[in-house]
Amino acid sequence: xxxxxxxxxxxxxxxxxxxxxxxxxxxxxxxxxxxxxxxxxxxxxxxxxxxxxxxxxxxxxxxxxxxxxxxxxxxxxxxxxxxxxxxxxxxxxxxxxxxxxxxxxxxxxxxxxxxxxxxxxxxxxxxxxxxxxxxxxxxxxxxxxxxxxxxxxxxxxxxxxxxxxxxxxxxxxxxxxxxxxxxxxxxxxxxxxxxxxxxxxxxxxxxxxxxxxxxxxxxxxxxxxxxxxxxxxxxxxxxxxxxxxxxxxxxxxxxxxxxxxxxxxxx
Amino acid sequence: xxxxxxxxxxxxxxxxxxxxxxxxxxxxxxxxxxxxxxxxxxxxxxxxxxxxxxxxxxxxxxxxxxxxxxxxxxxxxxxxxxxxxxxxxxxxxxxxxxxxxxxxxxxxxxxxxxxxxxxxxxxxxxxxxxxxxxxxxxxxxxxxxxxxxxxxxxxxxxxxxxxxxxxxxxxxxxxxxxxxxxxxxxxxxxxxxxxxxxxxxxxxxxxxxxxxxxxxxxxxxxxxxxxxxxxxxxxxxxxxxxxxxxxxxxxxxxxxxxxxxxxxxxxxxxxxxxxxxxxxxxxxxxxxxxxxxxxxxxxxxxxxxxxxxxxxxxxxxxxxxxxxxxxxxxxxxxxxxxxxxxxxx
Numbered sequence: 216x217x218x219x220x221x222x223x224x225x226x227x228x229x230x231x232x233x234x235x236x237x238x239x240x241x242x243x244x245x246x247x248x249x250x251x252x253x254x255x256x257x258x259x260x261x262x263x264x265x266x267x268x269x270x271x272x273x274x275x276x277x278x279x280x281x282x283x284x285x286x287x288x289x290x291x292x293x294x295x296x297x298x299x300x301x302x303x304x305x306x307x308x309x310x311x312x313x314x315x316x317x318x319x320x321x322x323x324x325x326x327x328x329x330x331x332x333x334x335x336x337x338x339x340x341x342x343x344x345x346x347x348x349x350x351x352x353x354x355x356x357x358x359x360x361x362x363x364x365x366x367x368x369x370x371x372x373x374x375x376x377x378x379x380x381x382x383x384x385x386x387x388x389x390x391x392x393x394x395x396x397x398x399x400x401x402x403x404x405x406x407x408x409x410x411x412x413x414x415x416x417x418x419x420x421x422x423x424x425x426x427x428x429x430x431x432x433x434x435x436x437x438x439x440x441x442x443x444x445x446x447x448x449x450x451x452x453x454x455x456x457x458x459x460x461x462x463x464x465x466x467x468x469x470x471x472x473x474x475x476x477x478x479x480x481x482x
Numbered sequence: 483x484x485x486x487x488x489x490x491x492x493x494x495x496x497x498x499x500x501x502x503x504x505x506x507x508x509x510x511x512x513x514x515x516x517x518x519x520x521x522x523x524x525x526x527x528x529x530x531x532x533x534x535x536x537x538x539x540x541x542x543x544x545x546x547x548x549x550x551x552x553x554x555x556x557x558x559x560x561x562x563x564x565x566x567x568x569x570x571x572x573x574x575x576x577x578x579x580x581x582x583x584x585x586x587x588x589x590x591x592x593x594x595x596x597x598x599x600x601x602x603x604x605x606x607x608x609x610x611x612x613x614x615x616x617x618x619x620x621x622x623x624x625x626x627x628x629x630x631x632x633x634x635x636x637x638x639x640x641x642x643x644x645x646x647x648x649x650x651x652x653x654x655x656x657x658x659x660x661x662x663x664x665x666x667x668x669x670x671x672x673x674x675x676x677x678x679x680x681x682x683x684x685x686x687x688x689x690x691x692x693x694x695x696x697x698x699x700x701x702x703x704x705x706x707x708x709x710x711x712x713x714x715x716x717x718x719x720x721x722x723x724x725x726x727x728x729x730x731x732x733x734x735x736x737x738x739x740x741x742x743x744x745x746x747x748x749x750x751x752x753x754x755x756x757x758x759x760x761x762x763x764x765x766x767x768x769x770x771x772x773x774x775x776x777x778x779x780x781x782x783x784x785x786x787x788x789x790x791x792x793x794x795x796x797x798x799x800x801x802x803x804x805x806x807x808x809x810x811x812x813x814x815x816x817x818x819x820x821x822x823x824x825x826x827x
Contacts, residue, residue, distance in 0.1 A: 385656075389602075
């Protein structure tokens with residue numbers, strides 16, 4: 216027993232580390248490439264300069280795209296939080312015929328091939344040209360990211376004692392007050408975690424954004440995708456590095472949320 | 483919340499310790515299911531402690547949930563004073579409910595928990611705080627006001643739940659097996675505490691339990707429930723000494739069912755005694771002692787008589803010395819201790 220423990224544990228840690236590196240390295244390579252002095256994206260990079268970053272920040276087109284992406288992700292996240300949480304709350308503790316189908320429909324955007332969804336969105340929004348392009352993309356994205364919020368909120372509702380709502384009612388709380396004073400505090404971490412997920416997914420989504428793009432609404436990933444085909448600027452590597460940093464921040468934030476939930480709240 | 487709460491006049495606005503709760507022919511049937519509560523009628527008098535006692539599935543909790551307003555009766559009426567509350571939602575009735583797991587709000591402090599009902603009634607903040615403090619003082623938890631519920635022991639959480647359910651001066655307190663989660667020692671301490679709190683505050687209590695000892699020690703009256711019906715209602719002494727049926731007799735403590743005529747009578751083990759030679763009793767039977775067990779406060783004997791096992795218990799340790807397994811004995815009891823039972827329902 217002592218033997219397998221002595222050797223097994225380091226082996227497991229080593230294996231996990233190796234797999235972790237294998238998963239992460241390709242993404243991390245982008246960071247040194249962004250720090251190149253050259254005007255072209257290349258490997259190995261000529262160190263070291265931050266001109267790619269300053270070029271990006273000084274380019275109004277790229278900044279416009281960044282703003283479009285932020286607006287789109289924000290809109291999609293807000294809608295996903297409202298729709299996903301409402302759906303999870305409505306379905307909580309209920310049993311009815313066809314419930315599995317309802318849940319399946321809510322979760323379907325995760326499974327449906329993205330290209331199919333994008334094409335459908337394109338054909339649908341062609342009819343709705345009067346809506347601003349970034350709003351169209353945001354609406355399409357909200358469909359895609361609602362399942363993330365739905366799932367995280369559902370998970371936090373599963374741990375909620377149904378007697379809490381009943382006791383609140385018996386103490387004189389109307390259903391709205393129960394939602395505000397009992398349900399909301401319980402699902403808040405779930406909504407937050409789902410929102411972070413939803414924002415991240417919408418922010419770097421390419422396929423739908425590509426189909427629904429217009430000259431005044433080109434999201435950041437779409438601009439990166441189109442520009443790399445004719446212009447090998449290291450700006451792309453710089454932006455990718457920034458997005459990587461953003462994702463790492465999101466992950467850390469989520470970790471913090473999870474940690475705070477686990478910690479016993481003492482006085 | 484700017485909405486005016488539509489509470490029927492008089493329910494939440496005045497001191498209401500003296501209101502009578504009455505159930506009249508209350509039934510509950512779930513869609514396409516069997517009837518789980520059948521024609522239940524009783525009244526909870528002001529200041530009374532009434533227990534619904536029954537095995538699981540007897541309908542006692544469903545009855546309580548209908549009173550609280552979490553379930554709608556399929557038939558019958560629930561009245562508080564002169565008001566029919568059967569169709570009001572739980573928040574528009576005025577009952578304090580304590581659940582088995584206490585259901586304290588985990589993200590609120592003890593004081594916020596207790597003040598919750600006042601807050602829902604849009605009382606000024608100062609009044610909420612003052613009344614919550616007063617109530618916490620009454621249950622001896624004034625020093626714990628700023629703690630979170632999970633930092634409290636089981637007994638303390640129980641007291642917070644009671645304080646929270648009492649602070650808004652409800653018409654009655656509804657307790658759904660509130661002591662089920664506690665160990666025996668704490669359970670007994672809480673039974674006494676609830677009883678004392680009730681006397682001090684003068685509130686009516688409707689209590690649900692499956693534990694007959696708990697029911698006996700706490701209640702003014704016990705309503706024994708079985709298969710959705712109230713099968714007997716009366717004081718603990720009445721129900722224990724004069725059970726109407728074999729079910730009631732055996733559910734409330736131990737009993738001996740002794741055939742007589744075409745029915746049977748119930749005689750409690752402590753009411754049967756070993757007759758000394760020459761001694762006589764209203765009723766007597768012959769038997770053989772199987773074994774005897776010394777249990778401290780009492781001695782229990784199994785006696786074989788009338789082709790069955792008769793249990794005899796006595797608080798007199800001398801009997802343990804006198805009676806030995808294998809002895810032929812004569813058992814006797816007084817006429818008033820034999821309860822004739824109705825045919826089984």
